[in-house]
Amino acid sequence: MELDKHYLHAEVEQKWYAYWQSKGYFDSKPDQREPYTIVIPPPNVTGVLHMGHMLNNTIQDVLIRKARMEGKNACWVPGTDHASIATEAKVVKMLAEQGIQKKDLSREDFLKHAWDWTHKYGGIILEQLKKLGASCDWKRTRFTMEDDLSQAVNTVFIKMFRDGLIYRGTKMVNWDPKGLTTLSDEEVIYKENIAQLYYIVYPFSEQTKQAISGLSEGLIIATTRPETLMGDVAICVHPDDERYKHLIGQTVLVPIVNREVPIIADDYIDQAFGTGCLKVTPAHDENDYRIGEKHHLEAIDVLTEDGKIHERAGAYAGLDRFACRKQIVKDLEEKGLLSKTEAIKNTIGHSERTDAVIEKKISTQWFVNMQLFMQKHPEVLDHVMDDQIAFHPNKFKNTYKHWLSNIKDWNISRQLWWGHRIPAWYDNQGHMVVAESEAEALLQFQSLNATIQLKDIRQDDDVLDTWFSSWLWPISVFDGFKDSEDFKYYYPTNDLVTGPDIIFFWVARMVMAGYAFTGQKPFSNVYFTGLVRDKQRRKMSKSLGNSPEPLELIAQFGADGTRMGLLLSAPAGNDILYDESQLEQGRNFCNKIWNAYRLIAGLPVHEDALVSAEQLASDKLAHQWFEMKFQLAVNAIHEDFNAFRLSDALMSIYKLIWDDFCSSYLEMVKPPFGQPIAESTLSQAKDHFEALLKLLHPFMPFITEELYHALHDSHPEQPIIVSAYPKPHQTHTLINDLALGIVSEIRNIRNSKGLSPKQSLDIIINTSVSANYQVWEGILRKLANLNQISYNQQKPEHCLTFLISTDECFIPFESQIDQVAEAKKIADEITYLQGFLKSVEAK
C-alpha cells in the first residue's frame, strides 16, 4: 500500500459528508436523552457564503458535534430569512433588467416573481454550508415566509395588538428614499461627515421693519440643509438671547418663496451654535417637529417619496434633494442672501440596506410600545444581567443594558410587498380591525355594521419588518405556537452564535419574544463572534476586493484546514484578522496528522507472539506519560469549551498532537529502522491516536473520520461522528510537574549526548547518575506529602519505579484531596516566607 506523503482532502470530504447524511447522523427527534439545541442565525435568502458565515457556522458545528459525541440529542436547525428589503431590491433590479417596472405589476404578480426568485436562488447558501461540513439537521430546514412561520407572525401580531403592545400612530419616522420604505431606528447607520454650514439671510418683513427701527437687512440663520427652506414655518431663538429678545413675535420672509414666518422662542436653542437662530422645518427634523407641535405650527413636507422636491414646495419641484441644495445655494448667492459658508463635522443617517441618506418624515405607521413591553417583561433585562442568559464575552451586557434602558418604540411597518402583510383591514369610514383572516375581519366589521361587504374592506398594504419574524425564530422553527412535541423538548435552545452587530436587531428581540410568548428564555448562552477583517484590519468588503471566495479556500486548503485556520485566531468577541498563512497552518496540520497515520500504519510487528506481547520498560513509561499528558489536555479543553474559548481548546489539541504525540510519544516508541514493534505497544499507540482523533473531530471532522476508519482494519461499529468524546477527570497539578519533568529530562540528555528520545528515555530508566536530581526532588517531596512514598526514597529511580508500578498515576487521588489542599497551603506559606525574606534581604 503506497500512501501519498501529502493529505488529499477533496474526495474524503465528499465521501464522508454524504455518508453522515445518508446514515441520518444529523437528524434529530425527541427522545430520553438530554437535548442540545442550536438554531442557525438564518442567512438572507439573497445571501452567498462569506467569511463571516464561515466563521460563525464553523463555531456552531464544533459545538454541535461535540454535544453529539457527548451523547446528547444534538439538534441544529438550519434555515433562511426572507429579508424583506434586500430581497425586494434584488427582485426589483432583476425585473428592471427585463424591462419590467414594479409599479406596472400587481402585488400578486410581483410576489410571484419574488417567490420564483427565492425558489431559484434561496437555497444556495445552505448548499455552501454543507461544503464546510456543517452538520445541520437539514430535514428541519425552515424559511421565515413559509406558511407555518407566517402564521406564527400573525398570531403574535394579533395577540400584541389586543394586549395594547402594538399600536398604529402618526409620528416622525425614518424614511429611505431609495428603498421607498420606513425603517426602524436600528436600521439607520450614522456616519461621520463633513457638511457645509450655510449662513442664509432671512429678510425682515415690511411690518417688522416698521415696528422696530434701525434693523439690519435680515436675520442670519445657519443651516446644513438649505433645500428644506421651503418647508420653514418659523425662526426660533432662545428666549434669553440678548441679540434677538426684542424680535420675538416679529416676522421674517423665507427667501425664494417669500413666505412670512414668525420669530418664536424656545429654550431648546443653543445660543452658541451658528448665529443662535434656528429655521424650524417640522416636516424634516425631529427637534423641529417637537418645536412645531409645541408652538402649533404647520408642517410642510417639501420632499417626495423618492427624495425629490415636491410641487407643494413652491419652487424647484422635481429636482433631486442634493441637486436642489446646490441650486438653491447658487440662487441665494446671486440674490446676495448667502452671508457665508463654513465646514462643520456632523453625522448623517444612512439606510442599513440601501445606504441612501435617510429623511425624517411624519407618517402613520405601526409601532411596538416598548416601554409597556419592558414593564410587562422585566426579565428581558434582568436575566441577562444575572447571567441566566450568559453573554460571551460579557462586556456586551453593558451594551445590551444601555440599549434597553433607552429603548424607543419599534416601527414595524414597511412599505414593501415582500414580507408578512399586516393583518389589519379598513373600511371606507376609516374604521380598522385586526384579524386572522379577511373572512374574520369582515365578520368583525359586520358586527358593527351589518351592511358592510367584502368589497368595502381592504387590507393594510404594508408588510412587517423582517425582524418581526426573526425574533420568533427559536420558537417558530419548533412550531412553538402550536405547542408541539419538538418545542417542548428542544426549547429553550442552548447556545446562540452570532455577531455583535445584530445584538439589538435580533438577540435582544429574541429574548423579548422568548419571555413574552413562551415565558422562558430562548437560549442560555450567546457567543458573539468578531468581525472578519483583512491583515490591515479593514473590513471585508466587495468594493475593496479583500474578501476571499470561501469555496475556493475550501478547495485549496480543505474544509478541515480552512476551519482550523479560521478558528485558531478567533478568541471570543475579538475580530479575526484573516491571513492565508493561518489556513496554510491548518492544511499543514492535516498533513502532520496524515503522516502520523502513515507511520503507525507502516510499522512492522514482531512476528514472534511471545516477544511481541512483552513490552519494553521505555514503551510502558512513554505510554503512561502520554496518558497523563492526554488527560491534562482533555481537562483543559473541557474548561476552554465551558468558557467558549474555542481557539484555546483547538490550540491545546494542536500542541498535544504535534508536540506531545508526534514529537515525543511516537519518537519514544518508534523502533529503529527496520526493527519491529511490540504488538502491545502498537495497539496502545493506535488507541492514543484514536483518542486524539476523537478529541479533534468537532474541529476537523473530515480527516478525523477518514483516519478513524483507516486505523481499524475492519470498520468500527460506529463512525467517529457518534463516538464518545474524551471526558475530563480530576487530576492534580503535581502530575503535570511529573509529566514536564520527564520531558525536560529527556531533552537534557538528548542535547548533552546527542541521543534519540528513545535512547534518552532508556538512560533515565537505567541509571540514576545521569538523572537530574533537582527535577525529581520536588516531585518526590510532594508525593511524600501525600504519603504516596516515603520521603527518604529520594532517588529518581524510586520515583520512576513508583510511577511505573502504579497503573493509576493520573487517576485522581480521591482519598487525598484534603491532603492535597493541605500541601498546597503549606507550599503557599513557604513561598510567602521566601518572598518575604528575599525582600528583607534586598533592603
Next chain:
RNA sequence: GGGAGCUUAGCUCAGCUGGUUCAGAGCAUCUGCCUUACAAGCAGAGGGUCACUGGUUCGAACCCAGUAGCUCCCACCA
C-alpha cells in the same frame, strides 16, 4: 456629548484568585539539516521597561488613581 473596552515579543493574542506555568503561546524571523512518517518537515536560537506616572502591598503585567493613544456602541446640535 454619554458609555464600554483595549494597550504584554515583529504580528495576532493568552495570562483565571496579586506570589512556582510569570514574563508565555502560535505565527513570523535567524542558523543548521532533503535523517527511511512528514521540507506542508526536523533540530536549535534570538526577541518584551507587560502604554506612561504615581499609589496600595513584604511582593504588582494583575488591585487603585491619574495621563496618553486606539477601538466599538449609543445620542436630536441646526
